[in-house]
Amino acid sequence: MLYCDDYNQKNIGECYSGCGGVSKPLLNKIVVLDPGHGGIYSGGVHYGFRESDINLSVALKVRKKLARLGAKVIMTRKRDVNLAPEGSTLDADLQARVDVAKNSGADIFVSLHVDDVPNINLKGVTSYFPEGRSSGLASAIQTSLVNEICVVDNGVSPANFYVLVHNDVPSALIEMGYLSNPAEALRLMNNSYQNLLARGIAKGILNYFLCR
Numbered sequence: 001m002l003y004c005d006d007y008n009q010k011n012i013g014e015c016y017s018g019c020g021g022v023s024k025p026l027l028n029k030i031v032v033l034d035p036g037h038g039g040i041y042s043g044g045v046h047y048g049f050r051e052s053d054i055n056l057s058v059a060l061k062v063r064k065k066l067a068r069l070g071a072k073v074i075m076t077r078k079r080d081v082n083l084a085p086e087g088s089t090l091d092a093d094l095q096a097r098v099d100v101a102k103n104s105g106a107d108i109f110v111s112l113h114v115d116d117v118p119n120i121n122l123k124g125v126t127s128y129f130p131e132g133r134s135s136g137l138a139s140a141i142q143t144s145l146v147n148e149i150c151v152v153d154n155g156v157s158p159a160n161f162y163v164l165v166h167n168d169v170p171s172a173l174i175e176m177g178y179l180s181n182p183a184e185a186l187r188l189m190n191n192s193y194q195n196l197l198a199r200g201i202a203k204g205i206l207n208y209f210l211c212r
C-alpha cells in the first residue's frame with residue numbers, strides 16, 4: 001500500500017535478506033524491544049486508539065523480522081501489562097524495562113512509542129538517543145524508517161527519557177508517528193503500515209550492527 005504520491009522506496013536494504021550470503025547476520029546479537037506503556041499505563045489515547053496497543057503490535061512484528069535475521073529478541077512485555085506491580089511508581093515500571101536489558105546481556109535496547117500532542121497538525125517520525133551519548137542507534141533506525149516509508153523526517157534528538165539515561169547499553173526511543181494527528185492515527189492502526197514501520201526499524205537495527 002502506498003501512503004503518498006512521492007513514495008519512493010530506496011534500495012538501502014541489500015543487507016536485509018542476508019549480507020553476502022550470510023543467512024543469519026544478527027546471530028548472537030541480543031536485542032531488547034520495549035513496547036512503551038501497557039497495562040495501567042496506556043500512553044496516549046486518541047480517536048479511540050491507544051498508544052500502548054500500537055507500540056506492542058509493531059514491536060511484535062519487529063521481533064519476528066529480527067528473529068528471522070538470527071537475533072535473540074527479548075520483549076519487555078508481550079501483552080497488555082504494566083511491568084511493575086500496581087501501586088508502584090511510574091519510575092519503577094520504567095526501571096523494570098531497563099532491568100530486562102541489564103539482566104539479559106543485551107547488546108541494544110529499543111523502545112517504541114507514538115507521539116501525542118495538543119497540536120493535531122504535527123506528524124512524522126522522531127528518534128531519540130540518550131543525552132551525552134552516541135546517536136548511532138537512533139540515527140540508523142531513523143534513516144532506515146524515513147527511507148522505508150514516506151513520512152515526515154523529524155530527525156534524531158538527545159533526550160533524558162528514563163529508559164534511555166538509565167540504560168548502560170546503546171539505546172534508542174522511537175516515536176513512530178503522531179497519534180494526535182488524525183491521518184497518522186489511522187495509518188498507525190493499519191496492519192500494512194505497521195509492517196512497513198517494523199521493516200524500517202528492523203533494517204535500521206541490522207544496519208546499526210553491520211554497517212558501522
Ligand SMILES: [Zn+2]
Nearest residue numbers: 036043113114
Ligand atoms: Zn509513549
